Amino acid sequence: MIPPLLSLLIAIGPLCNAEFVIKAYDDIYKFPIYGINDTLATTNTPGNKVTTPASKDECALSPDLVEEIRGYQETVDNIIEYIVNGDYKGRTYNILAELVDTFGPRMTGSGQLEAAIDWMLEKSHEEGLENVHTEDVAVPHWVRNNESAWMVLPRLHKLNMLGLGSSVGTPPEGIRAEVLVVKDFDDLEQNAHLAAGKIVVYNPPWVSYGETVQYRASGATRAAKVGAVASLIRTVGPFSINSPHTGHQYYGNASAKIPTACITVEDAAMMERIQKRGQKIEVLLTMGAMNYPDFISRNSIVEVEGLEWPDETVVVSGHLDSWDVGQGAMDDGGGAMISWNAAVVLHRLGLRPRRTLQAILWTGEEQGLIGGQAYFDKHSAKKEKYQMLMESDIGTFSPLGLAFSGNSEATCIVKEILKLLKSLNTTEVVSPMDGGPDIEVWQRAGVPTASLYNANEKYFWFHHSDGDTMSVEDPDTLDKCLALWTSFAYVAADITHKIPQIEVQQEGPRLTTSAP
Numbered sequence: 001m002i003p004p005l006l007s008l009l010i011a012i013g014p015l016c017n018a019e020f021v022i023k024a025y026d027d028i029y030k031f032p033i034y035g036i037n038d039t040l041a042t043t044n045t046p047g048n049k050v051t052t053p054a055s056k057d058e059c060a061l062s063p064d065l066v067e068e069i070r071g072y073q074e075t076v077d078n079i080i081e082y083i084v085n086g087d088y089k090g091r092t093y094n095i096l097a098e099l100v101d102t103f104g105p106r107m108t109g110s111g112q113l114e115a116a117i118d119w120m121l122e123k124s125h126e127e128g129l130e131n132v133h134t135e136d137v138a139v140p141h142w143v144r145n146n147e148s149a150w151m152v153l154p155r156l157h158k159l160n161m162l163g164l165g166s167s168v169g170t171p172p173e174g175i176r177a178e179v180l181v182v183k184d185f186d187d188l189e190q191n192a193h194l195a196a197g198k199i200v201v202y203n204p205p206w207v208s209y210g211e212t213v214q215y216r217a218s219g220a221t222r223a224a225k226v227g228a229v230a231s232l233i234r235t236v237g238p239f240s241i242n243s244p245h246t247g248h249q250y251y252g253n254a255s256a257k258i259p260t261a262c263i264t265v266e267d268a269a270m271m272e273r274i275q276k277r278g279q280k281i282e283v284l285l286t287m288g289a290m291n292y293p294d295f296i297s298r299n300s301i302v303e304v305e306g307l308e309w310p311d312e313t314v315v316v317s318g319h320l321d322s323w324d325v326g327q328g329a330m331d332d333g334g335g336a337m338i339s340w341n342a343a344v345v346l347h348r349l350g351l352r353p354r355r356t357l358q359a360i361l362w363t364g365e366e367q368g369l370i371g372g373q374a375y376f377d378k379h380s381a382k383k384e385k386y387q388m389l390m391e392s393d394i395g396t397f398s399p400l401g402l403a404f405s406g407n408s409e410a411t412c413i414v415k416e417i418l419k420l421l422k423s424l425n426t427t428e429v430v431s432p433m434d435g436g437p438d439i440e441v442w443q444r445a446g447v448p449t450a451s452l453y454n455a456n457e458k459y460f461w462f463h464h465s466d467g468d469t470m471s472v473e474d475p476d477t478l479d480k481c482l483a484l485w486t487s488f489a490y491v492a493a494d495i496t497h498k499i500p501q502i503e504v505q506q507e508g509p510r511l512t513t514s515a516p
């Protein structure tokens, strides 16, 4: 996933200069709901946001609505049984494995992603899903090509590295320069007079993804401003076995664009130690990265059409694109597959809700939520027709419940529906939504949004690295995620009650915080 709200900056970035974007970035991460405090350590969501339980039972839903929701218990039990013990057991894992083993990682702009989209469409037709179609999206097209990094002084040492998305390349012979290791942006400013002509290595401590990812997002631009010729960041993650993690970076309208890549926690720490001993460090960085003109990719959409109000919609979604390393099984193959399989399960069980269930496989998420934004631009004029949007993009580990954004009545409805999932032990509701990057734009527009709340403490061990493979995924756990996802989406799509939206006067970067 892309860090929440970095997305917004990417979206508005072309309109702004780099200073604005970086300032805005700093401001956003000082924003209270994104603040870093001990609460984060006690939640299972290691992303940006401080999620808090939204489950103090102060709900006063009408008895009729509560009774209506409780009436779904048998249907939900049947869905769970079918997926967890019945004919569907293990299918989600198998389809995900077939997808990622066949096509590998699915970088936006690549033939593998487009072939994977075609394969999913074919599978959708085979399953008899309805209104199988795609919507074109123009996406950035960046290609890594060959790349390497060597520490050449004080000794020769190969650095495991991954260039960062949208980075420019180096000259063919590479860039060889002395290294300046800094802890953070303050450290960089204090040592700005030492940075000219050097390769800046950022070695910030891991605090949280939201806090630490800023060095990936704008490290190159900040280093270029003080005259650096390239920049390297350490892996944005809490854990490493000498593994670099890639991800998008952002130049804004910076006049100087310098190559930038990720190195490992171990190597960044080593270079900091060497620098402290007063020894000179030099690195040779060679990157063949290229930025090509935009490419037309596709959001893929399938439906189980609504029985009574087909123009009203519940969306379940995940992004089919991934980085070009590993297999993109966790980020976001798992989320994409529980969403697509939710439609298949309803179809196979003959469960047609009153509203349309739409499963969307986004494209271009990793390059700045391009697919999600394109869908919003195309459909948001009818936002009142959306009952809820859901996205799973922060792991499909053991499910716990949902992270949700909406007003207090909407939150109470979500809590009541999740009570039907007691047998799966997935009844928790935390707020605000985290891990639904492609649907955040709907959240900001006041539409109820939810993401999969799961025990994802290890998510950033694998994120955007060669370690993101099927070995991260577990068949039984995926079944439970699917059972939660399908059951909840079905009930939300079928209840007679319209889940309320929030009146939004002016859409801005501040996220909904009105959930109790």
Ligand SMILES: [Zn+2]
Binding pocket: 001, 002, 319, 331, 332, 365, 393
């Ligand atoms: Zn993702």
